[in-house]
Amino acid sequence: MTALKLHDLELSGNCYKVRLFCSLLGLKLDVAPVDFLAGAHKKSPLIEKNPFGEIPVFEDGGVVLRDSQAILVYLARKYGGESWLPTDAAGMAEVVSWLMVAENEIARGPNDARLHDKFGFKLDVEAAREKAKRIIGLMEAHLAKRDWLAAGRPTIADIACMPYVALSHEGGISLQPYPRVRAWIDRIKALPGFVTMPAL
Amino acid sequence: MTALKLHDLELSGNCYKVRLFCSLLGLKLDVAPVDFLAGAHKKSPLIEKNPFGEIPVFEDGGVVLRDSQAILVYLARKYGGESWLPTDAAGMAEVVSWLMVAENEIARGPNDARLHDKFGFKLDVEAAREKAKRIIGLMEAHLAKRDWLAAGRPTIADIACMPYVALSHEGGISLQPYPRVRAWIDRIKALPGFVTMPAL
Numbered sequence: 001m002t003a004l005k006l007h008d009l010e011l012s013g014n015c016y017k018v019r020l021f022c023s024l025l026g027l028k029l030d031v032a033p034v035d036f037l038a039g040a041h042k043k044s045p046l047i048e049k050n051p052f053g054e055i056p057v058f059e060d061g062g063v064v065l066r067d068s069q070a071i072l073v074y075l076a077r078k079y080g081g082e083s084w085l086p087t088d089a090a091g092m093a094e095v096v097s098w099l100m101v102a103e104n105e106i107a108r109g110p111n112d113a114r115l116h117d118k119f120g121f122k123l124d125v126e127a128a129r130e131k132a133k134r135i136i137g138l139m140e141a142h143l144a145k146r147d148w149l150a151a152g153r154p155t156i157a158d159i160a161c162m163p164y165v166a167l168s169h170e171g172g173i174s175l176q177p178y179p180r181v182r183a184w185i186d187r188i189k190a191l192p193g194f195v196t197m198p199a200l
Numbered sequence: 201m202t203a204l205k206l207h208d209l210e211l212s213g214n215c216y217k218v219r220l221f222c223s224l225l226g227l228k229l230d231v232a233p234v235d236f237l238a239g240a241h242k243k244s245p246l247i248e249k250n251p252f253g254e255i256p257v258f259e260d261g262g263v264v265l266r267d268s269q270a271i272l273v274y275l276a277r278k279y280g281g282e283s284w285l286p287t288d289a290a291g292m293a294e295v296v297s298w299l300m301v302a303e304n305e306i307a308r309g310p311n312d313a314r315l316h317d318k319f320g321f322k323l324d325v326e327a328a329r330e331k332a333k334r335i336i337g338l339m340e341a342h343l344a345k346r347d348w349l350a351a352g353r354p355t356i357a358d359i360a361c362m363p364y365v366a367l368s369h370e371g372g373i374s375l376q377p378y379p380r381v382r383a384w385i386d387r388i389k390a391l392p393g394f395v396t397m398p399a400l
Contacts, residue, residue: 077289
């Protein structure tokens with residue numbers, strides 16, 4: 001097996017998803033810190049690996065991937081058997097629908113609010129907080145009948161959605177009204193091989 | 201085979217993705233128009249099928265799915281063999297990375313600009329147009345070396361990304377500076393079984 005490599009920022013929840021999932025899978029990962037403040041992700045050599053100029057960037061031998069959700073799909077398919085991403089049509093689509101929640105509602109909600117509060121991004125933080133409350137409320141209702149987001153077991157849906165929800169307080173959103181979401185975060189934290197990140 | 205059913209809005213590019221892909225696959229699809237202006241998607245019985253209160257909603261027997269990208273994954277896996285969504289780790293992740301572009305950059309760019317101009321949504325249309333030009337420019341560069349977004353052949357990556365890019369003019373964005381993107385749209389329009397939508 002070639003060495004897995006992550007071009008990483010410790011405070012990025014998207015990078016953390018990759019670190020977490022590799023740890024859950026028992027995979028050795030070379031973590032290469034990116035000088036984010038200097039804009040290293042927007043310059044050569046990283047910009048050739050990811051023309052979007054963003055992190056994470058992931059490498060496995062000759063395979064180079066961008067987007068944390070796509071990287072989770074790769075790792076699940078390559079190293080996780082059927083466990084973390086079902087291969088049947090309905091099961092795969094159910095998991096993917098939650099990967100889309102991570103990419104859309106959670107990114108525009110708690111992630112955007114945290115980018116504003118913690119990193120000074122200029123954006124409509126009130127709108128982001130409203131979106132955060134909407135999606136976390138939907139997750140609270142969804143988790144009333146189940147322990148995991150999809151497939152009745154831990155999948156990459158949970159890995160993709162958890163970090164920015166669990167970091168909501170860094171964007172001014174309390175999880176106090178959402179006991180099932182908090183219990184779900186605790187279940188993920190109890191998985192064998194779990195690793196944490198700052199402020200989680 | 202049970203009847204496939206789409207709860208549909210004709211002017212929605214996300215609903216169109218499902219109609220288009222079913223047609224490309226030669227599948228019969230029952231299209232049930234949703235009274236969007238009356239908010240039928242936010243009321244019973246649709247809200248029970250999709251608690252997010254959005255369309256498209258898709259049904260195949262007992263399988264009920266939300267999110268156009270997840271529906272494309274389902275259809276590809278169930279009815280498309282290997283053609284439209286590779287099952288190897290790197291191929292699947294490459295396609296998924298473009299599904300994420302549809303869910304994120306294209307939704308926040310040309311789709312948001314169209315929602316403002318055509319449907320009166322209150323949002324920062326200048327920011328949406330800037331995001332549109334950025335992602336369409338990245339796609340133009342990506343298509344310099346290839347005919348399709350991923351895997352060297354038509355996949356659900358193309359189906360997911362094409363509609364709102366091809367509708368950019370409805371959000372005040374011209375595709376004139378992007379000849380490769382226009383040629384790519386034309387290639388999709390030439391696929392056997394292609395169907396169009398209003399303004400495309």
